[in-house]
Amino acid sequence: MTPPRRSPCPVSCTLDLIGDRWTLLIIRDMMFFDKQRFEEFLDSPEGISTNILANRLKLLEELGLVEKQPYSNHSRRMNYQLTEEGKSLRPVLKVMAAWGLKHLDGTRLPLLPTSERG
Template structure:
């Protein structure tokens, strides 16, 4: 049986309690995953940095996705330590638990799209293919400590 999504205050009731549906409803749109990607791989932290992503997210969509990800406990927001006018977004533990999914998307894309090898570090990809669990654990720890996979790739 399937329930239709209904609005309640600022949250939505899930259409169903299928685990695939839950994931799709929370982080399944491309913008949410690209925001998470930018945090993990490039180290973006601010609204302005996310806005500069090459995919060209609209300002209203970005604001909406950041709010949703924060509301769902995937991101946390705090004032920048150097500029209180800016907020820094970081992944929570729940958000870091999405890192293995991102890494598996990379592996899947590389297998099915010959143009998907656009990673700045080919050694990273080789290591990922050889030992995805170890690389996933390393990336989670790196992000937990405020780092990112390709810091030299920042715009």
């Protein structure tokens, strides 16, 4: 599901897909904190609501950035994992973190594993 494009600008098109206030944080949690389950995403310090989280996970799956797989006999219990396309956002998140550390007072990186800092 690709939303209609406002323009052919690649920045604009990318923001239309992942530019809301929650999507990159969910990807961050999968990429750097190995979160896979709905409940784990709810534990993030930003405090996403359940309805927004469900919506974003569904959107990420439709965009091909995330895939889900059942992790128990209960059909509603899913693990979410980044696809290769989702993993390709790693450099974007690292650059965003570096920019925030440099330009925004009070930011810090204790959240990222040591191997991911830098």
